[in-house]
Amino acid sequence: MPKQLFHHFNKYLELTEEHFQEILPFFEIRILKKKEVLMEAGNMCTHNHFVLEGCLHMFFLNDKGTERTVQFAIENWWITDDLAYLNQTTTDFSIQAVENTRLLTITHDKQGQLLKEFPQLEKYFRTIYQISYGAALVKMRYLFGLTKEEIYFHFTEQFPLFAQRVPQYLIASFLGLTPEYVSEIRAKKRS
Template sequence: MFEVLFEHIDKKITLTKEEENKLTPFFIPKKYRKRQYVLQQGDICKYIAFVEKGMLRSFQVDDKGNEHVIQFAPEGWWIADNYSFLTGSPSSYDIDVLEDAEVLLITQTALEEMLQAIPVMERYMRILMQNSLISMQNRIACTLGSNAEERYQGVLKALPNIAQRVPQHMLASFLGITPETLSRVRRQLLKNS
């Protein structure tokens, strides 16, 4: 159950076998079924989730009822409403399951204890945040400087098989365009190749 997490950690820092063993009890392994909610708007985000298998997604529902996909989290990704998790305020996002998933949950308290018990994990968390930051910054730069087609090509590079794994209208939402526009962009790209 912890294979993907250990692999992920191992890319950034080195844990001794002992530290690895100390690590696991802080997490709650959990299985989720497709379409299940993991977090609902208004709830407090009690966990950060690491996806071992399957796919989750966070999104925001606006006043007109439109969904805006914030993040896709396939295996090897972390997902949460960081703001709610950190401040304990009600979440403005929803998180749900796109493909049956196995995740590792960790609470605020367990995280703090874990960082106390295994200080090198502070470093892992820092690097993690740093990397997320970079990809967010990149996404913002794309939104500012690129049109629908360029943004679509961009996401295909970042998440190569995402178009096969999520419904097109969710990908459209993630890109900040309508499903119709994405459909037209794809037709156009197919024609030119």
């Protein structure tokens, strides 16, 4: 399974199998059951996670106690609270398994050591963060530029894998909609 990370690295740089075998010990495998919490708001954010199999969602609770999903992660995606991880502070977010999930995790300290020993990985992580930031900007553009109905259909058309794997209430949370509204627009489309 960790070969997925090897292939992911090699999408953005050239890494030999020998170097990858030296890199693997920096990571630990973690297995989560569906609904198990990986990271909880209020705790220190000490790990970065690469999804081998499964699906996670990152969320926070708003002032009304409603869960607001800000990010999903499926196979070959990274997930953490990047700012809290960088600054080694507490996080305002929680991460929970949507499905049974297998991860490779790396601590902040080990990632620092990894980058010292393998400086070519700086390019890899920079590229991953740039892609993540760009995706967040695109999401903001759609949230501000489309109607609620358009937002939902755009998401389900652009990301059919999520629409199939992720419960509708989590998609609604991610898009800033209520589950009831999503049910209404889905029913309207069927009729």
